[in-house]
Amino acid sequence: MNLKSNYLLFLVFLMSLGCATNPFTGKQTMAIVSNDQLFPASFKQYDEFLKENKVVEGTEDAARITRVGQRIAKAAERYLNANGYEGYLKGYQWEYHLIEDKTKNAWCMPGGKIVFYTGILPVAQTDAGIAAIMGHEVAHALANHGQQRMSAAYIQQGIAIAGNVAITDDESRDLFNQYYGVGSTVGAMLPFSRSHEAEADRIGIILMAIAGYDPAVAPELWKRMESSNTPEFLSTHPSNSSRIAQLSALVANARAEAKKFGVTGFTE
Template identity: 75%
Template sequence: MKFTSRVCFFASMLVFASCATNPFTGKQTMAFVKNDNLFASSFQQYDTFLEENKIVKGTDDAARITRIGQRIAKAAERYLNANGYVGYLKNYKWEYNLVEDSTKNAWCMPGGKIVFYTGILPVAKTDAGIAAIMGHEVAHALANHGQQRMSAAYIQQGIALAGNVAFTEEQSRDMFNQYYGIGSNVAGMLPFSRSHESEADRIGIILMAIAGYNPEAAPELWKRMETSNTPEILSTHPANASRISELTKMVPTAIAEAKKFGVTSFIN
């Protein structure tokens, strides 16, 4: 067996042996990094972040972030329990903080540590808008997207290392590094990232509906988001128009899922 064939074989075996099941899609996903290690690291990074930034406390907006976050977390637990994943969230340590920053962003780290920046609140506008953002960010954590991205990066780096060993002639090695660097990002990592964003949109809109927030707010939120000039093929995120279209199609599904949990009226 040639060197490159052996590398591909062992890489395939490693991927097969290091998989986890996505509780929302049922699909096998890469899990080279165990959540126990990932969560511990993310909790430490979160604490450091809080020490270095201005946390908003005691305001109505700070209370809204916590209240809506808790409802989304409860909705996630209800959904997971109902679908056979009792105890899935046992190692999550939910925490919600509003940070004074004009950046239009929010994020949830592996294990449930959440930050909203004050800059995104005018874009969210309503509780349902906040819930749409919260549901999306929480979905990234629940679907282990951070774990998958780290695993994919290990594969990308491993193939790069194998290529540099396989190509002993300098010119061939330089060409490999040039084309592999571009190709693995455009054809591999970027589509991978976009698929995670789309998956988080689909999971998030269901979670917000189960939590009692109007899922119609999700596509409306993206109509208010700034549009990027970066072509979708070169972006980590789907184009806004694509997201709006897909979320609009998901609204009836989200309403139907919420109904299974007795939720038939929604907060706007």
Template identity: 65%
Template sequence: MKKIIITILVLVLAVACKTNPFTGKSTLNFYPNSQMFPMAFSQYDQFLEENKVVKGTSEAQMITKVGQRIATAAERWLDANGHPGYLKDYQWEYNLVDDETVNAWCMPGGKIVFYTGILPIAQDETGIAVVMGHEVAHALADHGAQRMSASTLQQIGAVAGNVAIKDDQTRGLFNQAYGVGSQIGVMLPFSRNHETEADRIGLQIMAIAGYDPSEAAELWKRMKANSGGQAPPEFLSTHPSNDTRINNLTAWAPAAKQEARKFGVTSFK
């Protein structure tokens, strides 16, 4: 059984790599768009049915406007860099949901939700573009499928250990150590890396869309103030710390503007 699991794992890893056009990195991905997108679209529709979607307001219209500009910018970058048709299966949709939660999210395939609770922190169209760029970037980089793939590997590792270890006491110790070790040592860093990738990709595409990437760090300063300093240590979190994000975004903003200039964008709102 142990040999079978190892063989399956090796085969899965051999065929599960996909290159991220925005980073040039080979990424772990067991789940093709043809599998991920229909599932995500169905879950998104169900979420909208169960929550209060805001329609027709200036804020809802702005969410759609900014989302469309960001998606168009992403497509321009992909076409210019040798990836035409990369977004052919995406079905972009942008909805504002009446909820005090300070959050926004994007499902695989381009299904996006903003909660009204994040609007006071975003403050204006450019702030919304910062958040939108980040969320769109998650979809562009297949982060959802990568997280599912990593979780699958984590589960395979647990099964392999339990099969290989015959002694009950030793197996119990393994399960405790493996659970904590794989979470803190692998899964959380994996998630933080995705957030950092999305910050950098999002900064680039918001600049191509004509929004000032220098405002990204300012938004995260407001996010930090809103949190009141209440956050777990970075190594125990799925996200980089606010200070890490602020420093990164400040450092990356000039390069994002330079990338936008390649597309004729020389002024930013």
């Protein structure tokens, strides 16, 4: 068997390795890199980030981030346990920190390590606004989006290498590299990322509602976000108008989900 055949077989084998189940959709997702590998690396990177940035401690805003984060984490546990995913959060080590930075951003690393920047607090305004952001970011971690993106990147790189191995003509190889690079990014990787953002919105609004925060705050939050000038098809995120419309349509369902857990009153 020649090198090309060996490589293509290896690529097929790689793509067949490791699957995880998304507990919110029930669908199988790529998991070439396991959480057992991903979490320790994530925790180490988080600790390094904290050492290199100004952590806000002992303030009411810092306390709010922790308070809201704990309620979102509890809501996630309740939802997962109620839907047959007891033990799903094994290995998660929830941690919440506020960072002094004007950037309007927040994120949650695989395994539950969360950062909020002070710059996004004026946009969030209330605890419910923080919960809308927190729910979205936590949803990325719960749905293993980081794991999927890393797996997809491996496959994207693997196909590129396979193409270069299989194509022997220099001119044809150059054309392949040119069109595959653009095509796989615009046609696959960016829509893949946008689908993750939309999925995190759907999961996040449910989590904030179960945590007792009014899901109607979520679309209002995005109305306050600055609009991006990047065309949606060239962005990793849905456009603000798309996101606001989707979140508005999800409010009633989020309230209905929260009601299943006895939550009928919401903090705004």
